[in-house]
Amino acid sequence: MSITNPSLTNLSKAKVFDGWHKQYQHQSEVLNCGMRFAIYLPPEATPENPAPVLYWLSGLTCTDENFMQKAAAFQKAAELGIAIVAPDTSPRGEDVPDDPEGAYDFGLGAGFYLNATQAPWKKHYQMYSYIVDELPKLVEDHFPVSGQKAISGHSMGGHGALTIGIKNPEKYTSISAFSPICHPIIVPWGRKAFRHYLGEDSAQWAEYDAVELLKSRPANLPMLVDQGDADTFLRGQLLPETLEEAAKEAGAELTLRMHSGYDHSYFFIQSFITEHLEFHARYLKEK
Amino acid sequence: MSITNPSLTNLSKAKVFDGWHKQYQHQSEVLNCGMRFAIYLPPEATPENPAPVLYWLSGLTCTDENFMQKAAAFQKAAELGIAIVAPDTSPRGEDVPDDPEGAYDFGLGAGFYLNATQAPWKKHYQMYSYIVDELPKLVEDHFPVSGQKAISGHSMGGHGALTIGIKNPEKYTSISAFSPICHPIIVPWGRKAFRHYLGEDSAQWAEYDAVELLKSRPANLPMLVDQGDADTFLRGQLLPETLEEAAKEAGAELTLRMHSGYDHSYFFIQSFITEHLEFHARYLKEK
Numbered sequence: 128m129s130i131t132n133p134s135l136t137n138l139s140k141a142k143v144f145d146g147w148h149k150q151y152q153h154q155s156e157v158l159n160c161g162m163r164f165a166i167y168l169p170p171e172a173t174p175e176n177p178a179p180v181l182y183w184l185s186g187l188t189c190t191d192e193n194f195m196q197k198a199a200a201f202q203k204a205a206e207l208g209i210a211i212v213a214p215d216t217s218p219r220g221e222d223v224p225d226d227p228e229g230a231y232d233f234g235l236g237a238g239f240y241l242n243a244t245q246a247p248w249k250k251h252y253q254m255y256s257y258i259v260d261e262l263p264k265l266v267e268d269h270f271p272v273s274g275q276k277a278i279s280g281h282s283m284g285g286h287g288a289l290t291i292g293i294k295n296p297e298k299y300t301s302i303s304a305f306s307p308i309c310h311p312i313i314v315p316w317g318r319k320a321f322r323h324y325l326g327e328d329s330a331q332w333a334e335y336d337a338v339e340l341l342k343s344r345p346a347n348l349p350m351l352v353d354q355g356d357a358d359t360f361l362r363g364q365l366l367p368e369t370l371e372e373a374a375k376e377a378g379a380e381l382t383l384r385m386h387s388g389y390d391h392s393y394f395f396i397q398s399f400i401t402e403h404l405e406f407h408a409r410y411l412k413e414k
Numbered sequence: 415m416s417i418t419n420p421s422l423t424n425l426s427k428a429k430v431f432d433g434w435h436k437q438y439q440h441q442s443e444v445l446n447c448g449m450r451f452a453i454y455l456p457p458e459a460t461p462e463n464p465a466p467v468l469y470w471l472s473g474l475t476c477t478d479e480n481f482m483q484k485a486a487a488f489q490k491a492a493e494l495g496i497a498i499v500a501p502d503t504s505p506r507g508e509d510v511p512d513d514p515e516g517a518y519d520f521g522l523g524a525g526f527y528l529n530a531t532q533a534p535w536k537k538h539y540q541m542y543s544y545i546v547d548e549l550p551k552l553v554e555d556h557f558p559v560s561g562q563k564a565i566s567g568h569s570m571g572g573h574g575a576l577t578i579g580i581k582n583p584e585k586y587t588s589i590s591a592f593s594p595i596c597h598p599i600i601v602p603w604g605r606k607a608f609r610h611y612l613g614e615d616s617a618q619w620a621e622y623d624a625v626e627l628l629k630s631r632p633a634n635l636p637m638l639v640d641q642g643d644a645d646t647f648l649r650g651q652l653l654p655e656t657l658e659e660a661a662k663e664a665g666a667e668l669t670l671r672m673h674s675g676y677d678h679s680y681f682f683i684q685s686f687i688t689e690h691l692e693f694h695a696r697y698l699k700e701k
Contacts, residue, residue: 141679143681144684199486392428394428397430398432398488
């Protein structure tokens, strides 16, 4: 747990609810670039008493900072003894190609938690492997955390949490999401990103679509999804009803809650994040 | 309570903890410029059941957004039925003069909650009158709030909360602060700002210095101050021991709490904001 990896550099630390919020820089092998992530360590986390980890995947345009600054999650995380890791949302750096027009929904800040197969994206855009393999190994090697993991996220990150959790039920105890992109292969955000990252053959896209994955995978992780009905992206990009339908057909354990008047912002997330932490705590403690 | 003032324009609204966070733009008469502020209205606030208001004054470089996004105050505010108003930290706009070198500690984002007497600052930099008179009148005219007010703030805003509260005990029930600039007339941040805004005659400065004010004013409001001991500004700019000493000599009701390991950030504020809301709720309910 001592920080011996020369590529892991502490950038900041701040005490919060008796635990610690810290940011780190490291060189990612799978992404071929320097990456930043943040971790919240609850007060009781020690090498003798390692904490389980909730991985939080953020939405379009975000970095490691949005959730950590705006979600108001630390009081409950400290109380429950859960660590939180917030990665960035894409590879970063001058060498990393971006949307030619600098659009917010593709390229930098919009990695969609998949492994790109197309040039010029595939050299860096390998966020699926980064989240599933490289980052947990780094975190477990350097911090007082256990191997127990849950996964959650918002919007594009909700899509990431659902698809990564559904594909890796042996790695995570539970999945949750706020306002996730549930069925990316049929909505504009997903179709644009998948066409570039994965190519024109849309048969390849189903591997990163929660609705499609539920059709073919045994559905064995509990899922909690919260969605506001005043979210301007609800009908055009998110489509929670498609996830509900797919979960029902698959016999998956999905709780979808619609919330009257709430929008797509972190104000929505902070209103319900403690319930997500309590949801994950139930399963993290069972294991 | 209907919004009839043509100069009060709603810029955003988001539901949070069953209440509403809203941002407004209006033309300020005392500041001679357009100003933005934010309000959190707890769910139970109605014209028949108006909520008391906590005015929150932010620190150097902040706008109305920092506290509202990062302080994690709304769950407790909703529970206690307290509205929160967060003004900007200075006049704004192209006509408003700024520090010639664009420094963060003077000019835009650094109004120090005083009424400037010196050109070219005095035309716009009248934040004391804005906070004490104009803004509460606007808020009470347009929102379901009562005339009951408490005041709090951080750093430069902690200085503002202390000085404004001490000078206006009939307007507020209670004062609190995080990491306040306690004795601005003897520290670099305060001396730079006061010299420009108030002129070289430092005898005029005591009107905006909490330590000096406590020497001459009857101290009749309860004060709660939280300070982290890992705050890099503690010894050079904040000096809570001077406030403690002045309060003791004045017989003022000050609780100063030092917190081991905490810094100057919103991570510190979010760790203790619920205790500040509970502190103010006690006095707001007594009145």
